[in-house]
Amino acid sequence: MISMIDKICKEEVTVYGYANMKNMTPNPDINSQFNKYPHAISIGINIPDEIIDTIDILEIEEKYLQTYIKINSKLNEIGTKIESILHEHKYMAKFIDASSIVSKDKLKGDISHKLVANLAGLGWIGKSCLLINPYYGPRIRWATIITDAPLPYAKKQVPSRCGTCRLCSVNCPSHAIKNIEFNEENSRETRYDAYACNDYFNKLEAQNRPRLCGLCIKVCPWGLVNKKSRKKRNLI
Numbered sequence: 001m002i003s004m005i006d007k008i009c010k011e012e013v014t015v016y017g018y019a020n021m022k023n024m025t026p027n028p029d030i031n032s033q034f035n036k037y038p039h040a041i042s043i044g045i046n047i048p049d050e051i052i053d054t055i056d057i058l059e060i061e062e063k064y065l066q067t068y069i070k071i072n073s074k075l076n077e078i079g080t081k082i083e084s085i086l087h088e089h090k091y092m093a094k095f096i097d098a099s100s101i102v103s104k105d106k107l108k109g110d111i112s113h114k115l116v117a118n119l120a121g122l123g124w125i126g127k128s129c130l131l132i133n134p135y136y137g138p139r140i141r142w143a144t145i146i147t148d149a150p151l152p153y154a155k156k157q158v159p160s161r162c163g164t165c166r167l168c169s170v171n172c173p174s175h176a177i178k179n180i181e182f183n184e185e186n187s188r189e190t191r192y193d194a195y196a197c198n199d200y201f202n203k204l205e206a207q208n209r210p211r212l213c214g215l216c217i218k219v220c221p222w223g224l225v226n227k228k229s230r231k232k233r234n235l236i
């Protein structure tokens with residue numbers, strides 16, 4: 001079963017990994033109803049550099065939106081495929097898609113895909129609250145499959161390499177990012193004001209523009225370091 005999942009992930013996503021959810025410190029960002037799923041598979045597809053690098057150009061906003069929709073749909077396709085494999089092998093499994101926001105008052109999903117990717121050893125949670133992969137930076141969309149199947153989960157997490165950088169914080173038009181390092185015991189609110197970011201999106205919408213920003217993705221230096229050497233794979 002693991003080899004089937006590995007094959008799908010190697011062929012169809014940019015990065016993936018297995019997480020032991022039991023390693024998660026009780027965290028206010030995780031819905032406790034998921035405690036019965038001790039493991040998770042984190043899958044990510046990179047957002048093309050040509051989209052991220054031109055994110056703030058008004059004329060291509062629609063292209064950015066369409067790319068997000070395509071990536072989300074591809075993650076949905078792969079996530080449900082993996083969920084079915086786990087079910088066929090008689091394990092509990094639940095796919096949680098990239099864009100679901102179930103708690104409109106807190107602007108949070110059922111689970112933090114970024115925390116799961118962090119537990120899967122795929123990167124650290126940056127000051128921007130995005131998952132920073134050492135190779136792709138924050139230029140990845142994530143989804144998660146939670147399960148009770150035994151998985152070869154990562155033994156180590158990647159420590160933060162944000163250091164003294166504060167580029168996401170100083171470039172955020174809504175001042176949502178508070179320039180505070182991630183600490184798993186604190187809630188997201190201590191580092192990031194989701195309402196401020198959402199208000200900014202509301203302003204864009206009022207101007208008939210897509211509800212997208214992504215400057216915190218564009219400016220992160222970890223998204224730039226390997227840009228030239230990154231292999232282009234046509235996943236979407």
Ligand code: SF4
Nearest residue numbers: 172197213214215216
């Ligand atoms: S998406 Fe834009 S407004 Fe929201 S946190 Fe990132 S930079 Fe700030």
Ligand code: SF4
Nearest residue numbers: 126127162165168220
């Ligand atoms: S921009 Fe700098 S501070 Fe923000 S997440 Fe990236 S490395 Fe960390």
